[in-house]
Amino acid sequence: MNTPTFNIAAVERDTGLSKDVLRMWERRYGFPVPGRDTNGERCYPADQVDRLRLIKRLMDLGHRPGKLIATPQEELTALSPRRSKPETQEASENRDELEELLALIKQHDAAAYQQAIQQRLARQGLQRFVQDTIAPLTRRVGEYWEDGSFEVFEEHLYTELTKRLLRQAISTLPGGPRAPRVLLTSVPEELHVLGLLMVEALLALEGAECIPLGTQMPLLEIGRAAQAHQADIVALSFSGAFPQRQIGGLLQQLRMILPATTALWAGGSGVARVARSDDAELITTLDDTLATLAAWRLQHS
Amino acid sequence: MNTPTFNIAAVERDTGLSKDVLRMWERRYGFPVPGRDTNGERCYPADQVDRLRLIKRLMDLGHRPGKLIATPQEELTALSPRRSKPETQEASENRDELEELLALIKQHDAAAYQQAIQQRLARQGLQRFVQDTIAPLTRRVGEYWEDGSFEVFEEHLYTELTKRLLRQAISTLPGGPRAPRVLLTSVPEELHVLGLLMVEALLALEGAECIPLGTQMPLLEIGRAAQAHQADIVALSFSGAFPQRQIGGLLQQLRMILPATTALWAGGSGVARVARSDDAELITTLDDTLATLAAWRLQHS
DNA sequence: CGCGGTAATTGTCTAGGACAAATTAAACAG
DNA sequence: CTGTTTAATTTGTCCTAGACAATTACCGCG
Numbered sequence: 001m002n003t004p005t006f007n008i009a010a011v012e013r014d015t016g017l018s019k020d021v022l023r024m025w026e027r028r029y030g031f032p033v034p035g036r037d038t039n040g041e042r043c044y045p046a047d048q049v050d051r052l053r054l055i056k057r058l059m060d061l062g063h064r065p066g067k068l069i070a071t072p073q074e075e076l077t078a079l080s081p082r083r084s085k086p087e088t089q090e091a092s093e094n095r096d097e098l099e100e101l102l103a104l105i106k107q108h109d110a111a112a113y114q115q116a117i118q119q120r121l122a123r124q125g126l127q128r129f130v131q132d133t134i135a136p137l138t139r140r141v142g143e144y145w146e147d148g149s150f151e152v153f154e155e156h157l158y159t160e161l162t163k164r165l166l167r168q169a170i171s172t173l174p175g176g177p178r179a180p181r182v183l184l185t186s187v188p189e190e191l192h193v194l195g196l197l198m199v200e201a202l203l204a205l206e207g208a209e210c211i212p213l214g215t216q217m218p219l220l221e222i223g224r225a226a227q228a229h230q231a232d233i234v235a236l237s238f239s240g241a242f243p244q245r246q247i248g249g250l251l252q253q254l255r256m257i258l259p260a261t262t263a264l265w266a267g268g269s270g271v272a273r274v275a276r277s278d279d280a281e282l283i284t285t286l287d288d289t290l291a292t293l294a295a296w297r298l299q300h301s
Numbered sequence: 302m303n304t305p306t307f308n309i310a311a312v313e314r315d316t317g318l319s320k321d322v323l324r325m326w327e328r329r330y331g332f333p334v335p336g337r338d339t340n341g342e343r344c345y346p347a348d349q350v351d352r353l354r355l356i357k358r359l360m361d362l363g364h365r366p367g368k369l370i371a372t373p374q375e376e377l378t379a380l381s382p383r384r385s386k387p388e389t390q391e392a393s394e395n396r397d398e399l400e401e402l403l404a405l406i407k408q409h410d411a412a413a414y415q416q417a418i419q420q421r422l423a424r425q426g427l428q429r430f431v432q433d434t435i436a437p438l439t440r441r442v443g444e445y446w447e448d449g450s451f452e453v454f455e456e457h458l459y460t461e462l463t464k465r466l467l468r469q470a471i472s473t474l475p476g477g478p479r480a481p482r483v484l485l486t487s488v489p490e491e492l493h494v495l496g497l498l499m500v501e502a503l504l505a506l507e508g509a510e511c512i513p514l515g516t517q518m519p520l521l522e523i524g525r526a527a528q529a530h531q532a533d534i535v536a537l538s539f540s541g542a543f544p545q546r547q548i549g550g551l552l553q554q555l556r557m558i559l560p561a562t563t564a565l566w567a568g569g570s571g572v573a574r575v576a577r578s579d580d581a582e583l584i585t586t587l588d589d590t591l592a593t594l595a596a597w598r599l600q601h602s
Numbered sequence: 603c604g605c606g607g608t609a610a611t612t613g614t615c616t617a618g619g620a621c622a623a624a625t626t627a628a629a630c631a632g
Numbered sequence: 633c634t635g636t637t638t639a640a641t642t643t644g645t646c647c648t649a650g651a652c653a654a655t656t657a658c659c660g661c662g
Contacts, residue, residue, distance in 0.1 A: 007645095007646090008645090008646075009645080009646090018613085018614085019645095019646085020614060020615080021613065021614085023646095023647085023648085024612080024613070024614090025612095027648095028611095028612085039621070039622075039646085039647095040620095040646085040647070041645090041646060041647080042646085042647090064612085064656080064657095065611090065612075065613095066610095066611065066612080108529045108530050110512060111476055111478070114476075151525060152518070152519065152522040153514055153518060153522045153523070153525060153526035153529070154529075156486070156514040156515045156518060156522075156526075157512070157513075157514055157526075159515060160513045160514060160515040161513075163468075163515075164468045164471075164472060164513075167464075167465045167468055167469065168472055170465075171465055171469055175415070177412065185457070187314065188314045188315060189314055191492075211458070212458075212461045212465075213454055213457040213458055213461060214457045214460060214461040214464075217453065217454060217457060218314075218315040218316070218354065218453065219314075219315055220315065220347060220350065220351065221453040221454045222454070224452060224454060225452075225454035225457075225458075228409045228452075228455075245613075245614090246310065246314075249308075249311070250311070250314075253305060253307070253311060256305040257305060308614095309614090309615075310614080310615090319644085319645080320614095320615085321644070321645060322643090322644065322645085324616080325643080325644070325645090326643095328617095328618080329642095329643085340615080340616095340651095340652070340653075341615085341616070341651095341652095342614090342615060342616080343615085343616090365625085365626095365642075365643085366642090366643075366644095367641095367642065367643080546624095
C-alpha cells in the first residue's frame with residue numbers, strides 16, 4: 001500500500017501556501033522535498049504536507065519561515081500557543097459551559113445543542129450572547145479543528161447551526177431605515193461568514209441598517225453595491241486564514257473605488273496584525289465594533 | 302482622477318481566473334492586454350477586469366474561452382440563453398408577481414422585498430411557497446444573472462435574504478427525532494445552498510429529521526458524517542453550473558463509501574441530464590423530493 | 603535607549619516551454 | 633442517417649530560473 005501523495009495544487013489548497021512559495025522554499029531552503037511523478041511533477045507525501053500546515057500556522061502567529069524550516073520537529077512543542085492568561089473564576093466557569101456545548105456537537109446531538117444554545121441566547125440577551133458565547137465558541141471550534149479533535153463535518157454542523165441561530169436572532173430585531181447604513185460582505189477567497197453575522201447582530205442591535213451581501217464579493221462589485229445602496233459604511237471581514245499580505249493592498253484598492261464619504265471598516269482575526277493606515281478602520285475585537293460605530297455617529301451628528 | 306488598476310493577484314481574486322490562465326490567455330489570444338508599471342508588472346484596467354469576469358461567467362455556463370474572447374461585446378445579448386416555453390394564464394399571473402418581487406431587489410429596497418416575501422410566505426404556506434415562489438424566483442434570478450440584467454451584488458442580496466427566510470421558516474417547524482434522518486450537504490466545488498434549503502424545508506414539513514451540514518463536504522467526510530449521525534438518507538445538491546460529467550463518478554464513489562442501508566439522493570438542476578444508475582436516486586424536481594420520500598417510507602414501513 | 607542605514611530575508615512577478623486532459627472534428631462502420 | 637472510434641484542437645496547469653520590491657533584522661552612532 002503506497003500512501004497517497006498530493007500534487008502542488010492540492011497542497012496549496014490544504015496549507016494556504018501558494019504554489020510560488022512552495023517552489024521557492026524548495027529552491028531556497030531545501031524543504032519541502034516532494035517526489036516526482038512520471039511527468040516530472042511534484043508529489044508531496046502526507047507528512048510533509050502536515051509539516052507545512054504546521055509551519056504555516058506558526059507563521060500566522062508571527063514566526064519566520066526561515067527559522068521554522070530550520071528547526072526540527074520539536075517546534076511542535078515550541079509553537080504550541082500556550083494560552084495561559086490567568087483567567088478569572090467567572091471566565092473559567094464560562095469556559096466550562098462552552099465546552100459542554102461543544103461536547104454536544106461532538107456527540108452529534110444537534111437537537112440538544114440547539115436547545116441549549118437557544119436557552120443561552122435567551123438568558124444572556126443577544127449582545128452578550130454574541131460576545132461571550134458565539135465568539136469564544138467559534139474560536140474554540142477553530143482550535144479544535146486545527147489540532148484535529150473536530151472532524152470536518154462536526155465543524156460544518158457547528159457553523160451551519162450557528163449561522164441559523166444568528167440570522168434568526170437578527171431577523172427578530174426591529175428593522176426600518178436608521179443610520180448608518182452598513183454594507184456587510186467579504187472579498188473573494190474569503191468565505192467565512194460567522195464573523196460578519198456577529199458584527200451584523202451587534203450593529204443591528206444598535207439600530208444600524210445592515211445590508212448583508214454574503215461572502216465573496218469582487219471589489220468592483222462592492223463599489224457598485226455601496227453606490228446602489230448608498231451605504232455609509234462598508235464592513236469587510238477577514239478570517240485568520242486569509243493571507244495577511246494581501247489585506248493592505250486590498251483595502252487600499254477598495255478605498256480608491258469607494259466614494260470618499262463612505263467609511264471602510266475591516267474586521268476579523270485576519271486584520272489583527274495588519275498595519276494601520278488611512279485606508280480603512282481596523283476593527284480587531286467585537287468591542288471595537290461598537291466603539292467605532294459610536295465614533296462614526298459622533299462624527300456625523 | 303486616474304482610474305485604479307489591478308495587479309495580477311487582484312484580478313485572480315476578482316475573476317477567479319488563475320494567474321497562469323491570465324498570462325496564458327494574453328499569450329495565446331491577445332486578451333487581456335494589461336498595461337505595465339515601472340517594474341514591468343501587469344496592470345489591468347477596470348474595464349478589462351469586468352470583461353474577464355463576464356467571460357468567466359459565460360464559461361461557467363459551458364461556453365469556451367477561445368470563442369468568447371474572439372467575440373466582441375455583443376456576447377452579452379447573443380449568449381443569453383433564450384427560453385420561450387408557452388405558459389398558462391395562471392402561471393403568467395404568478396410570473397408577473399414574481400417579477401414585481403425581483404423589481405424590489407433591483408431597486409435595492411431590501412426592506413420592501415423582505416416584507417413582500419414574508420407576506421407571500423404567510424399567504425401560501427411553506428410548501429407552496431417553496432415550490433411556487435422560491436423555486437421559480439431563484440431560477441429567474443439565475444437567468445437574469447446569466448444575461449447580465451442582474452448585478453453580482455443584486456444576486457448576492459437576493460440569495461442572502463432568501464437563505465435567511467428559508468432558515469427561519471425551517472427553524473419554526475417542530476423538530477424532534479422522526480424518520481427518516483436526512484443528511485443534507487453538497488460536494489466540494491459546489492457552493493450553492495439554496496436548493497438544499499428548499500429541499501430541507503419540504504422534508505422538514507413532512508416530518509423528516511434534517512441534519513444540515515452546509516456545502517462543500519469532502520466525500521470521505523460525508524461518509525463519516527453519515528455514520529456518526531446514523532443517517533438514513535444522504536441528500537446532495539448539484540447546481541446547474543456544476544460540471545455534469547463529474548457527477549456520475551462522484552455518486553459512484555460516494556455509494557461505495559456509504560453503508561448499503563443508507564440511501565443516496567442527488568438533486569438540483571445539475572442532475573437533470575445525468576444518466577440514471579443504481580448508485581443514487583436522481584431528484585430532478587421539487588415534487589420528486591416528496592415522491593421519493595414517500596417511496597422511501599413505503600419501503601421502510 | 604532610540605534612530606538611521608545597511609544587509610539579509612522573503613514573497614511575488616515574469617518569460618516561455620512542455621504536456622496531459624478535455625473537447626471538437628473527422629473518419630468510418632453499420 | 634446514426635453511432636462509434638480515431639485524430640486534431642483547445643485549454644489549463646505545471647515546470648525552471650531569474651529579477652526585484654518589500655519587509656525585517658542587524659549594527660553602529662549619537
